[in-house]
Amino acid sequence: EVQLVQSGAEVKKPGESLKISCKGSGYRFTTYWLGWVRQMPGKGLEWMGIIYPGDSDARYSPSLQGQVTISVDKSITTAYLQWSSLKASDTAMYFCARVGSSWSYFDYWGQGTLVTVSS
């Protein structure tokens, strides 16, 4: 069974750094891209970027390039999304999701990590 288990909710202050995680299991981790999707409070879904665990090749949404970093540690089948300096506007639910075989959609999703940034 494919499972993506994300780290727990975070409350941070503006300017702080943060790294959230997504652990994959139940499939060959290094052969499927993994991605991150943002959902701001009361809003829709926004594609942030994807990474290939096999070689850490990452692609980012142009609107978020430089704002976040997507990385992976294939030795522990875990992907990460990190910020070096959070803003209040980063408050959102973040979902990780596995990219399907045709490299054009997400087939399995994590449960989501709520990030709240407030002074």
Next chain:
Amino acid sequence: DVVMTQTPLSLSVTPGQPASISCKSSQSLLHSDGKTYLYWYLQKPGQSPQLLIYEVSSRFSGVPDRFSGSGSGTDFTLKISRVEADDVGVYYCMQGIHLPWTFGQGTQVEIK
């Protein structure tokens, strides 16, 4: 970016009745490989999104056959033949032909 436009934005349906959601893309989603990269997701209240339909009309594993997708090029439709209480949530279409993949605004479906 490819803009995905859904209509309606909300829908109230009597159980057992059909429902239909339209999704239009600003560019054709037909790839040179012959596939059309249009997907439908359902986000139930308090849950993560789940894949319903891939490549316009193929149901994902475990998705009931009351859900069906159709369309081509830039115009697509999701139909629920007989809505059930468990179908409540927000439905999103998504294009996967161009990065960044983009989602429609979402259609909120509720039960009357």
